[in-house]
Amino acid sequence: SQQGEEDPQALSIQEGENATMNCSYKTSINNLQWYRQNSGRGLVHLILIRSNEREKHSGRLRVTLDTSKKSSSLLITASRAADTASYFCATDAVGTDKLIFGTGTRLQVFP
Amino acid sequence: NAGVMQNPRHLVRRRGQEARLRCSPMKGHSHVYWYRQLPEEGLKFMVYLQKENIIDESGMPKERFSAEFPKEGPSILRIQQVVRGDSAAYFCASSPSGQETQYFGPGTRLLVL
Numbered sequence: 001s002q003q004g005e006e007d008p009q010a011l012s013i014q015e016g017e018n019a020t021m022n023c024s025y026k027t028s029i030n031n032l033q034w035y036r037q038n039s040g041r042g043l044v045h046l047i048l049i050r051s052n053e054r055e056k057h058s059g060r061l062r063v064t065l066d067t068s069k070k071s072s073s074l075l076i077t078a079s080r081a082a083d084t085a086s087y088f089c090a091t092d093a094v095g096t097d098k099l100i101f102g103t104g105t106r107l108q109v110f111p
Numbered sequence: 112n113a114g115v116m117q118n119p120r121h122l123v124r125r126r127g128q129e130a131r132l133r134c135s136p137m138k139g140h141s142h143v144y145w146y147r148q149l150p151e152e153g154l155k156f157m158v159y160l161q162k163e164n165i166i167d168e169s170g171m172p173k174e175r176f177s178a179e180f181p182k183e184g185p186s187i188l189r190i191q192q193v194v195r196g197d198s199a200a201y202f203c204a205s206s207p208s209g210q211e212t213q214y215f216g217p218g219t220r221l222l223v224l
Contacts, residue, residue, distance in 0.1 A: 043204075045212055097209035101154040102153055
């Protein structure tokens with residue numbers, strides 16, 4: 001079964017607002033990664049957080065990881081219309097090198 | 112430093128034909144992964160290869176699908192006797208080693224008529 005489940009499935013906000021997406025997974029992981037995918041395009045790597053890290057920042061992105069709850073969140077601050085895309089979390093489970101992707105959150109940012 | 116390259120970007124095949132998808136990893140990357148994405152879904156792992164070796168093919172259908180990563184040249188994902196259900200976007204990713212960031216190519220969108 002799929003490792004990651006993301007919440008919400010879809011999110012619509014106005015420019016300037018913050019967007020929060022959540023991801024839950026099932027087994028122990030080495031790391032968790034977030035990717036962005038624009039419609040019909042490839043995946044762009046956003047950020048990687050390792051299992052021994054709790055929080056990481058990159059520009060307007062803030063990622064948290066709670067291994068006790070097996071969950072992660074991605075916060076995009078001061079959103080822009082260009083942030084409109086699907087966002088996926090992907091986990092690298094202990095003992096494997098393959099990524100298991102969540103179902104994705106479709107973010108729509110209105111100007 | 113060129114990113115992961117995939118070709119063709121779009122491929123149309125009739126049922127029963129063969130599809131060959133190519134992936135050139137980033138320079139210095141020896142680990143290649145193939146994923147499949149159906150419309151409106153996340154990516155599903157298919158196979159993980161290092162040069163000349165298949166490390167994990169647990170996501171690969173048992174029949175009609177094969178993958179290779181030869182010593183020289185790109186990685187190839189081969190689908191024989193394609194069916195309509197094979198229509199999807201196929202993404203390749205590479206990394207310098209395991210358990211590191213995987214960088215994705217633009218994908219090959221396969222349409223089976």
